[in-house]
Amino acid sequence: MQDLDLIDRKIVAELMRDATLPIAQIAEKVGLSQTPCWKRIQKLEALGVLTGRVALADPAKLGFGILVFVEIEAPNHSLEWREEFTRAVAQLPEIMEVYRMAGRMDYMLRVAVPDMAAFDLFYKRLTDAVPIKNVTSHFSMERIHFSTAYPVDTRNR
Template sequence: MIELDLIDRKIVTELMRDATLPIAQIADRAGLSQTPCWKRIQKLEASGVLTGRVALADPAKLGFGLTVFVGIEAPDHSADWREAFSAAVEAIPEIMEVHRMAGEMDYLLRVAVRDMAAFDALYKRLTDAVPIKNVTSHFAMERMKFTTAYPVDSRNR
């Protein structure tokens, strides 16, 4: 973990809220002038604290109205299977996130698809690509909370 001072935490917080903010606004909110603020942002990017800047989109308005959380139980834990599984999930763009888990399931996937037929096609692509011991799917009925911003403490202490 990289130690961030209060100014860095303020900068990161502002960028997580809205990465389109002009440097002048970010600097003002962090208590800096523009040049030192820009240099800190560059340092945060170089150190890997900031990994990218993106626009967030409404999945339903883009035609991805169904979110599915898929639990995967691996048939074995060999390097060959992990590599094949990794390649398979990388090749399917509708798989938005993949987490290796501890507990009953080995992997948890977040999938965004148009509808049930699209999920069925994805399921078949994935299970044809790599052997899987068990698949459990959970269909989201409503997204009640969503954020990409981590709760960084940006208050004066």
């Protein structure tokens, strides 16, 4: 982690909880006045600690009733295949996240689709786009816990 002091960590924690908070409220919560708080937020953005501010949405209310974790086994580990795979997954909007993994699988994808028919179409587009040795899909039955906030230490050390 970058060398962030306690105030910076508190600011980051507050923004991860609710990025819509006015500067005045964030400043009050972290023990600063508004201007120094705003300058710290700008610094955290410039350093790349804060990379964006988004609204979180309920996938089911947007019609995305199925969440699938897709394991990909690559046919090889060449630069050419990795670049082709990267281009292919960037073209598939159903893919929410892509991770290159260590262990028995090479890549893990988090995919959101409305229904099984949509997943079948997605699967066909993915496997037509790039050669893949093996694809294994795991369908989520229930989201028990979800957070986008990292557990930043906001205690005084």
